[in-house]
Amino acid sequence: MPRALGRPGFSFSERFIKLLITTAAPLAFFESLAALKFGSLKKESYLTPAPNFFVVISDVFFRLFGRLVFTYPPKEQFFWHSSLVLNLWTGFVLITAIFATLLLIYYFYKSLKQKDINLYKYSLLVFWLGFGVLLFGFYKKDIYDYYFSFLFPLPFILVAILLNFIWENKKYIKRYSKYLALLIFAAILSLNLFGIPFKYEPNRQLNQMRSIADFIMTKTNTKPFNFALITGGNSDHAYRYFFTIWNHPPTTIEDPAKDPQRESVEDQLFVICESVPCEPIGHSLWEIAGFGRAEIESQWDVSVVKVYKLVHFKEK
Incomplete structure (x- = not known):
């Protein structure tokens, strides 16, 4: 040539x-x-x-x-x-x-x-x-x-x-x-x-995300919640999509300048960890940091990820 x-x-x-x-x-x-x-x-x-x-x-x-x-x-x-x-x-x-x-x-x-x-x-x-x-x-x-x-x-x-x-x-x-x-x-x-x-067997990533989102839905007790994803590079849009079509979307935590009364901060925050090791407490991600001081109430291994339920820290 x-x-x-x-x-x-x-x-x-x-x-x-x-x-x-x-x-x-x-x-x-x-x-x-x-x-x-x-x-x-x-x-x-x-x-x-x-x-x-x-x-x-x-x-x-x-x-x-x-x-x-x-x-x-x-x-x-x-x-x-x-x-x-x-x-x-x-x-x-x-x-x-x-x-x-x-x-x-x-x-x-x-x-x-x-x-x-x-x-x-x-x-x-x-x-x-x-x-x-x-x-x-x-x-x-x-x-x-x-x-x-x-x-x-x-x-x-x-x-x-x-x-x-x-x-x-x-x-x-x-x-x-x-x-x-x-x-x-x-x-x-x-x-x-x-x-x-x-x-090759497909990874069925969409089905995995759907099952993880469905699991979180069962743990919200139909109450409002905040949501965060700790990942190595993926987006949380797929999870939010399922929450939205199921008529229970997570509340987005607003900046204090827009929400001085902190009404966008709910009583529970669900965190999905796709990356290991994962430590949600004290994480710099805004969806977690904006929630305020928190403690882990529950944690579960779901499919290939770890799910944490965080609540506001209470003095003992």
Whole structure:
């Protein structure tokens, strides 16, 4: 493909790739700015320090290729595979990703030196990869796979360039080049067939949240209550949604300037702990701190979380 990009006439596939790159560039730019802005709006640390910049970009670089091209399993599915399989899988992803990236840099440098027609195309790919990956280093929360939406086509293009390089290379790999390219392609195809998501049991997160919210409803005794969620990055909207459709939404604790009489503070506060260890007493989260001095009346293990019922502290 690298030499083909320089020919005056383009095949259908080459035109498609060119169109894909040129249309994805503006999307990549604006979604990158949005991600950076959203990542800087972190309100609290959730009891965990911000991850190291280089650790984050290394993880993003690996997952960009591993999760999208090689269907590398998420951490919660590691137990499905042996250590040997995971190590081989990891090595395959790293070797392919590193060589594909180095090949892109080589083509970019070569085009820059010769100032040929491919310079702008490789410049765009280098900017797309570098800016897109480095940007996540400033993000302060959990990074989910769907955050890579503006990068989705990129690893496939880079792996395709690498396979094309191996296929057409006669200088170093000689007559085995086509067999090696076919072997790598077959391995990637096999991993994608082997790693289809339908074979894994779903986590049924929505059902879990519904059952947890239902449990809290049974403990409120139909009385007003405040609600808080201590988590590593999830939102409490799903829990509040169920409380609302069941016509018993929690009371939101207002700022003292808006509520000087503290009428928004109820007699009971239910806290869900998704992160461990968890200590709701004295937590800095506003939904807990705004409740005032409290003590634990009850606590339960529900599904995969711990639920606390807090009441106002009473002098003994």
